[in-house]
Amino acid sequence: MNKKKLIIVATVAGLLGTTVAAEASGFLRKVNGLLRSDIDVTVDGKATSMEPVFINGQAYLPAKSEADALGYDLRYNAREKRLELTSREESEVDQLIKVSGIIEEVRNNQAGDVQITVLGTGDWIVLTVDKDTTLTDQKGKPFKAKDLKAGMDVYAEYGPIVAMSYPGQSHAAKVVVGADRLVREDVIKSVEKTDDGWQVRLGANGKDGEIVLNAGKETKIVDQERQPIEWSALKAGMKVRAYYGPIMTKSLPPISPLFYLVANTAETGAVLSPAEVDQYRELAYNQLSEDQKKRLITKKNEAEVTLVNAADAAIFPQGEDKQKAYDAYKAKNGKVVLVTYKTSDDALLGPLTLGFSYETKEYFGNRIRK
Numbered sequence: 001m002n003k004k005k006l007i008i009v010a011t012v013a014g015l016l017g018t019t020v021a022a023e024a025s026g027f028l029r030k031v032n033g034l035l036r037s038d039i040d041v042t043v044d045g046k047a048t049s050m051e052p053v054f055i056n057g058q059a060y061l062p063a064k065s066e067a068d069a070l071g072y073d074l075r076y077n078a079r080e081k082r083l084e085l086t087s088r089e090e091s092e093v094d095q096l097i098k099v100s101g102i103i104e105e106v107r108n109n110q111a112g113d114v115q116i117t118v119l120g121t122g123d124w125i126v127l128t129v130d131k132d133t134t135l136t137d138q139k140g141k142p143f144k145a146k147d148l149k150a151g152m153d154v155y156a157e158y159g160p161i162v163a164m165s166y167p168g169q170s171h172a173a174k175v176v177v178g179a180d181r182l183v184r185e186d187v188i189k190s191v192e193k194t195d196d197g198w199q200v201r202l203g204a205n206g207k208d209g210e211i212v213l214n215a216g217k218e219t220k221i222v223d224q225e226r227q228p229i230e231w232s233a234l235k236a237g238m239k240v241r242a243y244y245g246p247i248m249t250k251s252l253p254p255i256s257p258l259f260y261l262v263a264n265t266a267e268t269g270a271v272l273s274p275a276e277v278d279q280y281r282e283l284a285y286n287q288l289s290e291d292q293k294k295r296l297i298t299k300k301n302e303a304e305v306t307l308v309n310a311a312d313a314a315i316f317p318q319g320e321d322k323q324k325a326y327d328a329y330k331a332k333n334g335k336v337v338l339v340t341y342k343t344s345d346d347a348l349l350g351p352l353t354l355g356f357s358y359e360t361k362e363y364f365g366n367r368i369r370k
Helices: 063-069 274-287 290-294 320-331
Strands: 005-009 053-055 058-060 072-077 082-087 097-108 114-120 123-129 134-137 152-163 168-180 182-193 198-202 211-222 239-244 255-263 304-309 315-317 335-341 352-357 363-367
Touching: 063 072, 063 082, 072 152, 097 123, 097 255, 114 152, 123 152, 198 239, 211 239, 274 304, 274 335, 274 352, 315 320, 320 363
Parallel strands: 123 168, 134 168, 211 255
Antiparallel strands: 005 082, 053 058, 072 082, 097 114, 097 152, 114 123, 152 168, 182 198, 182 239, 198 211, 239 255, 304 335, 315 363, 335 352, 352 363
8 A cells, every 4th residue: 555654844842823932952943923814724625724824924834734634644753853744545554553661650531541651662652541442461361441550561552643742642542561660760879881781770869778770772761851862861869760670689789670761861969858849839839820720630749849950941931031030040050940730731731840949939930831
């Protein structure tokens, strides 16, 4: 079967209304556009509901609506940072996307179905598991959705439609459950190169005792955006989430194989005291609007609180005065406290993150939700 495939190279963020804001990384540019609702867009002579945005004299159309109108399905490839348009002349089976990875999170949605966030090689996807999903273990025996949990290895087939969120969302046609890994969030004590790969020692905070994780060719390491990183990016004091085991030695410290490591590369290594964490959670909650509070999934006293360099915080202040204050703070290498909530809008917008000065507790602004 001949397949038509059109690829549009794009950055992570799509068109966000009439203004696109830029991240500190420099991959995005801030541009201003004019939404022209007075101009009609037709496809093969048929009217559509699309409204073009004119930027520097050129007309731009929303990728999802344009793809639908032209008979294409649209998917975001997170690893390659590109949008892929595929002709619907292909059969649905041909269009199913395959992923092998580990479950990061399990939660129930409003329809009563189970949603799993899967971290795979070059893929980060939220899959809905429902009555139409074939769910089994590796021996082909039926597996119950209520028994899915974080740390499980899975193989999944999903699609062909994928929502243009980050991570993407889709329906799981098939899920095969494998090994049940152990999960630990901790701080790196040391990272060393070995003859067979790398060795990561966790337990710098002394909370749960030390553990040694041996990494080989099968080990995948990614940053907080779930993008692959080099081992050289891992540093002592960095906060990580490790998926390892389930086999562990009885030595002290115990040793286990490492399969996935999610690292917060923006971490400074500094640690906030429990009292400071509570204080910033209170400041952030008081900064939220009533509408934002209604949309929170994360409880007030469970918001994620991290300390990062201001240059890495990717905060976008509102107003000229705030921008000047933030630029001056970055220039002197200040640190920013980020408070992050999960919300009911995450599927389309991403988590809600507020930034504060570590020195003065001044509220600078929010991260762009994407």
